[in-house]
Amino acid sequence: MPPRDVPDIVVRRLPYYLRALALAAQRGESVVSSQALGAWLGVSPAQIRKDLSYFGEFGKQGMGYEVAYLRDQLRAILNADRDWPVVLVGAGALGTALAHYPVFSSGRFPIVALFDNDPAKVGRRLREDLVVQPVTEMEQAICDRGISLGILAVPPEAAQEVAEALVACGIRAILNYAPIRLSLPAHIHVQDIDPVAVLQSMTYYLDS
């Protein structure tokens, strides 16, 4: 069980700590300081120490963190030490690109089913192990397979309806690429990926 009352903003930083530690381990480093981690991630060392303190005592004062140990602990905390099969809806250009991401084909988040409502796309084989199925088969195809994660790569006008169908099939977390805010029950986890919002948060700083 995760500790309670960890701010979501802290949880969102943990994957970046994990990635940095996994890379440090690959480079053969056994110990890393919060200063080095912070410099690499653009986060203050104090922030890193505070974030990690929600989950236990991982470093000794002045000694740094044991890379492999902290990596494994973060993997366990994030439930990243197991595979999470994913259902993808939308086989357009974005969905096709996602299906070929290494992490979504052979990594920890394998896309195991792919749906679209366009008859021209249904039946297309996007990977050796992945054929586009019609959305009408979605419920039957995923309901009993215990899939928790869904990715939405559909046009904004279709996103709400598809999201509700995913939730009805037992999906508990949705990565939403459609530029709309989904309205779903509070226990469903939704995160948006919106490059426009990210670009706008940078043009704020560019005054000409």
Next chain:
Amino acid sequence: MPPRDVPDIVVRRLPYYLRALALAAQRGESVVSSQALGAWLGVSPAQIRKDLSYFGEFGKQGMGYEVAYLRDQLRAILNADRDWPVVLVGAGALGTALAHYPVFSSGRFPIVALFDNDPAKVGRRLREDLVVQPVTEMEQAICDRGISLGILAVPPEAAQEVAEALVACGIRAILNYAPIRLSLPAHIHVQDIDPVAVLQSMTYYLDS
């Protein structure tokens, strides 16, 4: 000039406020309460009031916000009231998908140049107005055009080198899709888009 000392986390929320207000305006709403905005965005009304207070007095107590006025103010604050031409590096599946996003073809962030180092991709016409150019021509092609924004959709092992080349050409902000942390001068704005990190921040909450 933007006000100083606005936390970056506040800046990152503003595009979502803007999007909600633009939609409300499209629906013909003239006034919106912080409660309604908050419910729609999953942010507390107090947070919205506090975030906006960095930039001035936009609402009267108990009266809500004037939709069109606040939308226009946020557009001005985010510098979203003008076009920001973008250079894209990487013409693989992801880059191709991005080139066809409406916002990147006919919207406020037009992709005006596209580069790749793969001879098989160079010369390919991805849009009527967009042909893949060799990376070797990047400097000459963009240095004198006053482009501030770059999007990196290249493999991780190429990302650092390409990012440095973009900065040398005058790029001031980079949207980075490669799953590595770029090391660039402090005045360069970089935001990562990493679906794996986002998925991991959700599987944290899924304990089985």
